[in-house]
Amino acid sequence: MRIAFGVEYDGQPFYGFQTQKQEPTVQSCLEKAVSKVANHPVRVICAGRTDTGVxxxxxxxxxETTAVRTPRQWVLGVNTAIHEGVSVLWAKQVDDTFHARFSATSRSYQYRILCRKVRPAINRHQLTWVLPPLDHxxxxxxxxxxxxxxxxxxxxxxxCQANNPVRTMHEARVYQVGDHIICEFRANAFLHHMIRNIVGTLLKVGxxxxxxxxxxxxxxxxxxTKAGMTAPPNGLMFTGVTYPHSYRVPPNETD
Structure with a gap:
């Protein structure tokens, strides 16, 4: 059977999502924990790979699994076994046609900038600090x-290993909340470092x-070479994925 998870993670302690020589990665931590609960080796596939610090x-x-577990058992079991920087939010059995990456119709990211004269102490691993002024x-x-x-x-x-650089940007907005300037983007897909390079370019305008x-x-x-710098990774957050409604992913409270 095929199981889908909603997962949140703090990117600071990880070398990105995808398994690689450097450890830990989010994928390797998930696979170890899920395999333990399933009692057999498991390979996980994600909607969008994130870089180090994201x-x-x-x-x-x-x-895919042959293990029979309730959604609650999956969530509690994996969260007990996994790195403290990763948490499973929900679990759901899905149709065999569902694919976390290829079934997605859009992905969303947020980039958070702290614009003030004093460096941050709180949540500093999830912010990029920029001295004012910055015109959002x-x-x-x-x-x-x-x-x-x-x-x-x-x-x-x-x-970037993508064969085609063409993407469709559905939403792009920048707004301010207190000392924070928030950049939000939603597209059908993103290229490697695309958001960070866009933000680095927008910063020159700001x-x-x-x-x-x-x-x-x-x-x-x-x-x-004509665009702005690549903005630091720690301000970037993967915030969501959309799928055809028939998959009911993410699930609602009645599922």
């Missing part, structure tokens, strides 16, 4: 050039180093 509030994974209204205006279907080659890492229209020039130029 956190998630609603990552979706799925795996101009950053939001500039972000609107990214909406729709575009070639996002200007905003992807040189290590700091009045570049005009609002410059972001459109960078996008159309398709040249990574």
């Amino acid at each position: 956190s998630a509030t609603q990552q979706i994974i799925h795996f 209204k101009k950053m939001h205006e500039a972000a609107q050039y990214l909406l729709g279907e575009h070639d996002f080659n200007a905003f992807r890492s040189s290590k 700091k009045a180093e570049r005009p609002v229209q410059w972001v459109e020039e960078v996008l159309l130029g398709k040249d990574r």
